[in-house]
Amino acid sequence: MSEFRVLFTDRKHPDLDIEREVLKRIDANVVDATDEGPDFLERELQLADAVCNQYAVLDRARIEQMKQARVISHYGIGVNRIDVDAATERQIWVANAPDYCTEEVAMHSLALILNLERGIVEYDRLYRGGTWTYDLGRPLHRISGRTLGLLGLGRIARRLARYAAALGYRVRAYDPILSDEDFAGTGVERAADVIDLVASADVLSVHTPLTDATRNMINAEVLAHAKPGLRVVNASRGAVIDEVALREALEQGRAVAALDVIASEPPSMEDPIFAAPGTILTPHAAFYSEEAYEELRRTVAENIVSVFETGRPLHFVNSVNTVSASRGIHV
Template sequence: MKKWKVVVTDWEYADLRFEEKVLLAHEGVELVPAQCRTEDDVIEVCRDADALINQYAPISRKVIEALRNCKVITRYGVGVNTIDLDAATEKGICVANVPDYCMDEVADHALALLLSWTRKVTLANRHVKNGNWDFKVTQPIYRLRGRTIGLVGFGKIPQALAEKVKPLGLQVLAYDPFFPKEVAEQKGVQLVELDELCSQSDYISVHAPLMEATRGMIGENQFSLMKKDAIIINTSRGPVINESALVKALQSGLIGGAALDVLEEEPMVKDHPLLSMDNVILTPHVAWYSEEAAEEMRSKAAAGIIDVLVFGEYPKYLVNQRVKEQVELKACQPEQRYQNF
């Protein structure tokens, strides 16, 4: 019987029980846990692996070229920026992610940041705990109803957020050059160009994936267009916002504030200027998290491995579609395998 070696290159969980439940249910699958940090670490452990599950360890071209047997790499979560997609595609390796495990969690967190900032909840809490019982420290607070939120990107998460904010009386704009205008209109959302979104929105929530085209897409030019009391929220990836431009805009009063779950460098340095600003709310890249979302993400990442190795199918969440030119597998039929998560 064929033996399949599946390596988890790195993880930050207490155990791998969800991955084990999915993978070890199939005879012949061997799960090899590792905690790789460098390219050389990955190469040493994964050189003869049939599949990888990846979190943060670099799966670069150098690593991929050293892989002898690898057929599929799955990544915890949505982003695949740790993996050289071109190199994987050229070598006929399927790359998969888990794009749908935390849609409500991230949308809820963006909404929580919006409400916390606009109602000055964290600011008021800090003052009360310091012995200052005075609502005037929160001034000014503005009514949400009738104001406008702009969504940068209009995938599944911002679509979920749009549905959550409409009952609050917010008008919704979105910028997404790949989304059909007529479909957005059916959802009650107006698609506009990025500059118009920046100039018209009272609140801007960033949901763009990180790629070269989006790196730093919210920078000095965009901040210069925003309203003086505009709030920017980011629950996508830190580098989508030019952080030095954001700091400058906040320090100069060009915009009103920020609520950020992600930063260019994580964890942030102890003397980061954002830490000393009362008009900034920070959370530690937690928007994706709930107990249910964590189980779903880890289980689906493992299931993508089974799709390829055991069933000979393309993974359900195949990212590099061009790999189909290099390797021929069956179409994925995941219903039974994915019904429990």
């Protein structure tokens, strides 16, 4: 009989073959709640030794149902669907996959930037509509010497900074969490604050997690300091940008935007952002490549295996001291 019960609350992919292969190492009993009802999920949360989620919200109420879970392993980098404080209080690890799509998101962000900078999508729309002229794409500017502002300087932003610098961008970033030593050697200039960053940027690319501090960080006050024609790119979390303020800037012609994420997902097709002028939209796809998705699935399962083999996951977001001490684990 399997010693450990591993519950998958939901998944986008068609099967759990990759996860099962990894979880064989601990002879796990895999329970898939994807196509089951809410009663099934609530019952299984009480029985699980480990829980894995993709889109399911694991709030305090659900976490308090977890009677014996030791780890929640999330399909992704950001864990805003999980109440990390509640999990930590119950001595449950919250694990993620911080590295799996670094190249993909950086490259997708760059592709969005270049589409805005060269007017590719707008030209395509006009051309297919019968307008064959470069004039309506004006003004476009030479990339070399322009300034890319990065909101956040984590793994993905640093990769994007290298790509952008190679194209001739001056790269600046605002990240209050990092020290001057962290900035040293990146080739990225440090902005004093978010207004300083936006005021200097020709292109602004968002690369910060969604927290209470970052929600609506790019708002009307900040955008009021932007240069005319600011290119705004977001492949991080939609709610970092105040979409009402952004739509106003778009409608007034003060900015254009390329967004892989919006505040409410999955979106309603009635969302005003779909009618906003000067926008390119992709469906939260920046993370995706076949290779990245396989790596994500393996990492999610490896985090669980690691907890039962070593006492903690490979990657985690809560306090190692709080969880390990309560479990009597030496780390």
